[in-house]
Amino acid sequence: MPGNSQVFYRKWRPRRFDDVVGQEHVSNTLKRAIATERVAHAYLFTGPRGVGKTSSARILAKALNCTSLQDGEPDDTCDNCIAVNEDRMMDLVEIDAASNRRIDDIRNLREKVQYEPVAGRWKVYIIDEVHMLTTEAFNALLKTLEEPPPRIVMVLATTDVHKVPVTIVSRCQRYDFKRLSNDDVIDRLAELCGAEDIECEPEVLAMIARAAWGSLRDAENLLEQLAVSYGQEITEEQARELLGLGDTGASLEMAVALLEGDTATALGVINREAARGADLRGLRNGAVDAVRAALLQKAGVQDALSHSSEVLEAMSTPGKQAKMEKLLHVLSVLGQADLKGDSSSPLPLELAVLKAASAPVQAVAAGAVPAPMPSQGAPAGGPGRYPSGPQQGQAPQPQRQPPSPSQEEEPRQRRPTTPAHERWNQVLHTLRRTKIRRYVLGALLRNVEVVDPEDGRLVLKFRSTSLRENLQEELQDARAREALKKAVADAYGADLEVEIGDPDGNGGGKDRSDPALDSPLVRAAMTMGARVMGEEELPGEDK
Numbered sequence: 001m002p003g004n005s006q007v008f009y010r011k012w013r014p015r016r017f018d019d020v021v022g023q024e025h026v027s028n029t030l031k032r033a034i035a036t037e038r039v040a041h042a043y044l045f046t047g048p049r050g051v052g053k054t055s056s057a058r059i060l061a062k063a064l065n066c067t068s069l070q071d072g073e074p075d076d077t078c079d080n081c082i083a084v085n086e087d088r089m090m091d092l093v094e095i096d097a098a099s100n101r102r103i104d105d106i107r108n109l110r111e112k113v114q115y116e117p118v119a120g121r122w123k124v125y126i127i128d129e130v131h132m133l134t135t136e137a138f139n140a141l142l143k144t145l146e147e148p149p150p151r152i153v154m155v156l157a158t159t160d161v162h163k164v165p166v167t168i169v170s171r172c173q174r175y176d177f178k179r180l181s182n183d184d185v186i187d188r189l190a191e192l193c194g195a196e197d198i199e200c201e202p203e204v205l206a207m208i209a210r211a212a213w214g215s216l217r218d219a220e221n222l223l224e225q226l227a228v229s230y231g232q233e234i235t236e237e238q239a240r241e242l243l244g245l246g247d248t249g250a251s252l253e254m255a256v257a258l259l260e261g262d263t264a265t266a267l268g269v270i271n272r273e274a275a276r277g278a279d280l281r282g283l284r285n286g287a288v289d290a291v292r293a294a295l296l297q298k299a300g301v302q303d304a305l306s307h308s309s310e311v312l313e314a315m316s317t318p319g320k321q322a323k324m325e326k327l328l329h330v331l332s333v334l335g336q337a338d339l340k341g342d343s344s345s346p347l348p349l350e351l352a353v354l355k356a357a358s359a360p361v362q363a364v365a366a367g368a369v370p371a372p373m374p375s376q377g378a379p380a381g382g383p384g385r386y387p388s389g390p391q392q393g394q395a396p397q398p399q400r401q402p403p404s405p406s407q408e409e410e411p412r413q414r415r416p417t418t419p420a421h422e423r424w425n426q427v428l429h430t431l432r433r434t435k436i437r438r439y440v441l442g443a444l445l446r447n448v449e450v451v452d453p454e455d456g457r458l459v460l461k462f463r464s465t466s467l468r469e470n471l472q473e474e475l476q477d478a479r480a481r482e483a484l485k486k487a488v489a490d491a492y493g494a495d496l497e498v499e500i501g502d503p504d505g506n507g508g509g510k511d512r513s514d515p516a517l518d519s520p521l522v523r524a525a526m527t528m529g530a531r532v533m534g535e536e537e538l539p540g541e542d543k
Contacts, residue, residue, distance in 0.1 A: 007220075007221070007224060008192060008196075008220040008221065008223065008224040009050075009216075009217045009220040009221060012192055012195070012220065013055050013058075014052065014055045014056075014059065015059065015062075015074075015076050015085065016059060016073050016074060016076060017030060017031050017056070017059055017063070017072070017073055018073065020052045020055060020056055020059070021052065021180060021184050021185075021187075021188050021216055022051070022052075022178065022180040022181065022184040022216075023051065023052050023056065023177055023178070025178075026045075026056060026175045026177060027056065029175070030056070030059075030060055030063075030072070030175075031063075031071065031072030031073060032072060033072075034060075034063050034064065034069070034072040035069075035071055035072035039064065039122075039153060040153075040172075040173040041148050041152065041153060041154065042145050042146075042148070042153070042154045042155075042156070042171055042172040042173065043057075043060070043153070043154070043155045043156065043172055043173050043174075043175065044130075044155075044156045044157075044158070044161070044164070044168075044169060044172035044173065044174045044175065045057060045155060045156070045157045045158075045175050045177060046157075046158050046159070046161035046174065046175070046176055046177065047159070047176055047177025047178060047179070048159060048177070048179045048214060048215060049159055049215050049217065049218070050212075050215030050216050050217030050218050050219075051177045051178070051179060051180055051214065051215065051216065052177060052216070053157040053177050054094075054126065054128055054157055056175075056177075057124075057126045057155040057157060058084060058092070058126070059074065060124065060153075060155065061084060061089070061091075061092045061122070061124035061126070061153075061155075062074040062076075062080070062081050062084040062085075064120070064121065064122040064124060064153065065080040065081075065084075065089070065091060065117075065119070065120025065121055065122055065124075066078055066080060066081055067079070067080060079119075080119060080120050083119070089119070089120075090118045090119060091117045091118055091119055091120045091122065091123045091124065092123075092124050092126070093112075093123070093124070093125045093126070094126045094128065095109070095125065095126065095127045095128065096128055096129065097127050097128060097129045097130045097131070097132045097133050098128075098129045098132040101132050101133045101134055101137055102134060102136075102137060103134065103136040103137045103139075103140050105137065106133070106137045106140040106141050107140060109125070109141075109144070110140065110141075110143075110144050113125065113144060113148060113149055113152050114149055116151065117151055121151060122151050122152070122153055123151060123152050123153070124152075124153045124154075124155065125152070125153070125154045125155070126155045126157065127154065127155070127156050127157070128157045129157070129158060129159070130156040130157065130158045130164060130168075131158045131159075131160045131161070131163035131164050135165075138164075138165050138167075138168055141168065142167060142168070142171070145168065145171045145172070146171045156168070156172060161174075179213070179214030179215075180214045180215070180216055181214070182206065182209040182210065182214075184216075185208075185209040185212060185214070185216055185219045186205045186206060186209050188216060188219075188220075189205045189208060189209070189219055189220070189223055190205060192220065192223060193205075193223070196227065196232075197232055198223070198227050198232050198233075198234065199232060199233045199234070200226070200233070200234035200235075200239075201234070201235055201236045201239075203236045203239075204226070204234050204235070204236055204239045205223075207236070207239050207240070207243060208222045208223055208226075208239070208243070210289075211243050222242075222243065225242065226238065226239060226242055229242060230242075240282070241279075243282075247273070247278065247282075247283070247286070248286060248310060248311070250269055250272075250273055250278070250283055250286070251282075251283055251285075251286025251287045251289070251290055252286070252287075252290050252310075252311065252314045252315070253265070253269050254266050254269040254270070254283065254286075254287045254353075255286075255287045255290035255291050255294070255314075255315065255318075256290075256314065256315070256318050257269065258287070258291070258330050258334075258353065258356050258357070259291070259294065259315075259318040259319065259321075259322045259326065259327070259330065260318055260321075260322075261357060263353060263354065263357040266353045266357075267350055267353055267354075269283075270283070270346045270349050270350055270353065271346060274346040280339060280345075280346060280349055281339045283349070284334060284337055284339060284349055284352075287334055288331065288334050288335055289311065290311050290314070290315050291315075291327060291330050291331045291334065292331060293311050293312055293315050293319070294315040294316075294318065294319025294322070294327060295319070295324075295327045295328070295331060297312070297315065297316060297319050297320070298319050298320065298322070298324060298327055299324075329356065330356045333352050333355045333356040334352055334356060336352070337349055337351070337352035418450075420450050420451065420452050421450050423491045423492055424448070424450045424491070426487075426490070426491040427445065427487045427488055427491045428442045428445055428446060429442075430442075430487040430490065430491070431445060431483065431484065431487050434480075434483050436474060436477050436479050436480040436483070437473070437474055437477055437480070438470075438473070438474070439470050439471075439473075439474055441471075441474060441480060441483065441484060444467050444470055444471045444474065445460070445471070447462055447463050447464050447467045447468075448460045448461060448462055448463075449461040449462075449463060453492060453494075453496050456494075456496055456497060457496065457497045457498075457499055458488060458492070458496045458497070458498050458499070459499050459500075459501045460498065460499065460500050460501055461501040462500070462501065468500060468501075471500065472500060475500075484498055485498060
């Protein structure tokens with residue numbers, strides 16, 4: 001057993017695969033590989049910090065050299081296992097790539113791997129933070145990694161696998177370590193509290209788990225820091241003070257005021273907390289946490305951080321009443337409040353509250369036409385303004401005449417009102433919300449040239465080839481065919497055979513649609529059902 005002077009995360013480091021928290025998918029695979037003697041020559045362990053990558057690599061080295069292996073698990077009692085635990089195993093070499101990142105360091109490694117294991121059967125090299133190696137060092141490592149000498153296993157560990165060249169990744173067996181759940185962290189902390197004789201309120205462990213964001217090492221460090229600061233009995237208030245979470249009641253009061261648009265109350269909370277010397281970063285963090293809980297409730301998503309029941313109950317009503325845009329706006333503004341310079345100054349948080357009280361920026365309405373921008377060299381006076389007389393060197397500009405009554409009525413007269421169009425509009429209205437696979441049928445059918453049925457057949461002539469193909473794709477489903485046939489029968493009062501016109505025959509010939517109609521943006525909008533759920537017309541429709 002290591003001495004009590006060791007920090008928690010080293011003192012309670014896992015010693016067997018079964019002790020690794022939350023990584024059963026990795027531990028079970030490695031145990032089977034060792035038990036069946038199908039060990040790879042190179043492994044790549046990747047994942048967030050503090051989730052067991054290096055510990056698993058050390059356990060792998062211990063299991064490979066254990067003299068009393070038990071179903072792939074080291075017995076942790078033989079001489080080789082004890083040597084690994086005490087950091088004196090000569091056949092286990094740990095390298096920090098952050099400080100040994102040059103090509104000369106890798107060349108030195110290539111020379112050392114030629115030596116046979118000393119005490120065990122395998123020699124294991126663990127290169128931690130391998131993404132820190134230089135490009136030249138990676139290139140020097142390639143050959144050794146691909147064809148290492150016999151009885152050599154190399155384990156690369158990294159938190160940023162995207163920085164590792166694919167040539168390296170392809171030569172390793174990759175194992176992705178996942179971020180730990182709050183329940184896993186809380187259970188492990190409870191075990192540590194029992195072993196270290198630490199008493200703490202139940203909410204304290206949950207607060208530590210949320211603050212650690214799935215990193216067990218961070219959680220163990222926070223627990224030890226609380227034990228050192230406040231002794232063996234830790235209260236929720238002490239944990240909030242050390243973790244910088246602030247008073248829950250004040251944070252909830254501020255968050256509710258922001259969502260309800262009560263700026264005066266939110267500013268009052270800030271000044272009250274500043275007057276009593278509270279950490280305003282904790283106040284901000286608590287408010288952000290509360291608004292996040294409301295956002296997740298609004299979206300119908302299960303909370304990944306397991307907010308307390310107090311926060312969920314307090315944010316339930318204001319979160320449901322607030323619009324999604326409001327929640328996103330408040331959360332974004334609070335998150336950007338800069339309190340790093342002077343956490344005791346209320347000004348940054350006050351500015352954030354005032355900004356959050358303003359209306360969020362709304363997206364441009366679909367179909368809205370932006371005001372024309374003046375072209376380069378346009379006359380002064382601002383967009384849409386013209387000087388009273390011609391400028392020097394310019395020809396006089398003709399004055400704009402108001403439109404005549406006939407011109408004003410012309411756009412309205414473009415929409416046909418024939419019986420055929422009325423019946424087809426009834427079909428569109430019936431199918432305006434019918435979505436079987438990817439597209440809403442009513443939206444696709446708006447691109448059809450309206451014709452009367454002939455000989456019991458209704459031929460759909462599309463102006464857009466791509467929309468015709470989309471409808472054909474939809475009609476591969478029998479439910480879509482049945483919905484279209486029923487809508488046509490109800491509108492026309494007879495069972496008609498619905499056919500899609502061929503572009504070379506009965507169809508619309510060449511693709512005569514507006515090029516913008518076939519743009520990826522329009523097709524994406526149809527896929528999401530953004531514009532096709534209402535009565536709005538699509539581009540290319542007769543006006």
